[in-house]
Amino acid sequence: MKRTILTIAILSATLFSMAGGKQFQQKMGQTLAQYASCQTIEDYLALGNKFKIISNVEKEEWLPLYYHAHCYIIMSFMENNDKAKKDEYLDVAEESINKMIELMPQESEVFALQAFYYTARLVVDPMTRGQEYGALSGQSVGKALAFDAENPRARYIKISNEKGTAQFFGNDVKKYCEQAKELFKNWDNYKIKSPIHPKWGKDYVKQISKSCN
């Protein structure tokens, strides 16, 4: 009888009190899996909404804010018709990034994403914004690498920014191609801190290597 009651108690505990931490991990894992099926801006918007819901519940977690901003940055790259909308998506991303920096002022991935966001701003109007946002993106990459010199996303953005500038001035891009190839080769050697930590970027690096040949 005692064992029965104990079993029921344990079952109840497991069923009814999925502890916050574990539920959060699970929920994040489930939501992250949906990235693979995102095709349109609407898909990313819906996905971003899910991360927003999670971040509203888990106010001390930075990762939901990270992916929320990330979705909106992707949306701004995908939007090709309305320039004003590109900036509107980036305004949403900016808000999440700023909240994230307050939570984690020393996390490399946070600044790598900020650099990615600044590049997205630059792309909206390169002629006018080239100098200002190029410098800001470079600054954020610098911070990201200072906190973690191996962060592959920060390294990717650095290569991408520098290659873009070199191309614009008609300079040789060979060394950036080499760096991209090297980064692609060693991508999987970087140890990610948890299954829900950011791991995007390998495809972008592949694109850079491809565009070199």
Place this chain on the structure above:
Amino acid sequence: MKRYLFWIVIFLTSTNLFSQTTISGLVKDDKGEPLPGANIYIEGTYDGVSSDTDGKFSFKTTEKGKFVLKIEYVGFDSFSKEVNLNNGNIELEIILKETFNLLNAVTITAGTFEASDKKKSVVLSPVDMVTTAGTRGDIYGALQTLPGITTNGESGKLFVKGGNSDESKTFIDGTLVYVPYNSTAPNTSTRGRFNPFMFDGTIFSSGGYSAEYGQALSSVLILNTTTLPVEDQLHISLMSIGCEIAGTKVWKNGGITGSFAYNNLEPYMSVVPQNYDWNKPPESIDGVINIQQKTGKTGKFKLYSSINKSKFSLKRLDFNKMNEMINYDLTNDNFFVNASWSDLLSKKWSLKTGASFTNNIDDNFFDNNHYTESLKGSHIKSVFLHEMNKKVFIKFGAEFFNKYYKNDYTTLTDTFLNNYSNTILAGFVETDIYSSLKFVTRIGGRVEYSDYLNEINFAPRISTAYKLNRNSQLSFSYGWFYQYPSDYYLLYTNEIKYERADHYIFSFQSRKNKRTLRTEVYYKDYKNLIKLNGGEFYLPNTYSNNGKGYAYGLDIFWRDKKTFTNGEYWISYSYLNTKRNYLDYPVEAVPKFASKHNLSVVYKYWFGSLRTYMGSTFKYSSPRYFNDPNSYEFNKSRTTAYYSIDLSITYLHRENIIFFVAVSNVLGFKQEFGYQYEKNSNDYGIYESSAIIPSSKRFFILACFITLSGKGDINQLDKIK
């Protein structure tokens, strides 16, 4: 026993299956349009969903009891509703209201051109101000391509909507710049004292401006210094007319830029033929310091100071005997300092305060005469801004101006020393009331007291704007604008009053698909203008305020960034009809500085593969009137029309090296701005004359800009573009 356990487990695991509440519905805006992608969720839980393309949604939750349902959509006020979750179905139809956001709201644009990155109503960007061909890196030159401005090539100053150049005032970071132009020989084009790269957020108001500003009958130019760069830099500029070196050092939350420039036109003028006969071409040295520092979380302190000395000497026709040449020498010393501080006092209150001081001395020698003008001007100002609620803003402030002007004239036989000093105390209040995102009203008033004139004036100002749709808006402005008379008259009498102009401006603006159209009609009623009664200029009762005049016109601005890939253009056209009866005019006549039609076409193109940027400007101004004393009619003689085509080419040699070439009046059009007449008629009773022509047919400039910074890849490209 086991069966018991089995049923308990089934019961526990199946509780979830039976206790779900379904929430579904439709999300729309207040026009009935569905909102796809709205975020609908139960506050405090993970349960939620996004609305589909028809604005519809549906989801299930296992939560029980009273919860708050939240609906969010970017750009709209979020919606909350308490719901009772008890296994049923909840169906909702939700209407979201657009958020009131100043960035999306209508803006008052009547009479205003804003060059900044911030607001949506802006038609120019800061780089436009400096990169337009023919402006020679001069802010006032760039403004000449906007509608509402009459080109006076022999002056280079701003003549706005039928007003004279002294009817426009310039402010930097809120404080007055008493002497914004360089000193030049008579009828020689001048330029602004400032490096236009220092500014962003420029607002040029060609009429109907805010109660925060006064003492300008026609327009104000509001310049805001730009934030310092993010890292240490060194700029070197080598030009055919001189060189400049500027260094910036930044520290946490602040920085300092110091620059030094030396200009000498002698080498240039020895190579390029000039119409004027220079004994010593213009030479100048400049030093500038610019300090910025963040104070606390939200405060910003700025200090700008410049010191400049310039001189030149040329041979000029003697206006008393036009078959003789005299030497005309001018030395100018100018010192300017301006400090400003702004900060948030609380969530809804902010303060901007500033002070400026100018000391300007022009020392003039011509034909044994010595003429010195010296001006000391100061300005102190404080402005409070209060956000009463999201839709009502109030601004009020107080200002103190003091000006001391001295004028010494020594001839071979006489000495005349005159000076006067005037203090003005002013206060203003202005409120912006947004009835909605679409309609805003601005009401304000300004009071000024002058101790020298012993007179108070009160000026009401009112503006409104209405947003017709996402792309267009209408705006209207009405106000009284006072300005105390010119120093040249105040020197001899204080028994005259403020001059006044009343503005009525109506404007329409539409932007769509990277194209902008702006049209503006206006009427200006000039009153109390200084009139000379035929007596000698140094006798006080020569002056009265009986002069008056009017100006009305139509300004059109069309900008297209879409039609040409890698290219853009804008067209400005102004129609102006104005007459005055003031100063020494015997009758009402068209003033010398006005021309009926003004047209500017600016075209810019980027040759990507060559890394070259080309700019070109075409300008046309219809003939202006001038007075020929040999004729019986006043101000009825006309100049020829004014044409000019200016070209500039920028080449990015390397990331941090830029080459720049510009030519004004490329095709060498003959330009003539009127005639200068001798004071006295000759033996035959004819007044001799000589044409007023530009100092040279064309002006060339070659420059190389080099930037060195920590990273080596920042350059002055944005400055040129």
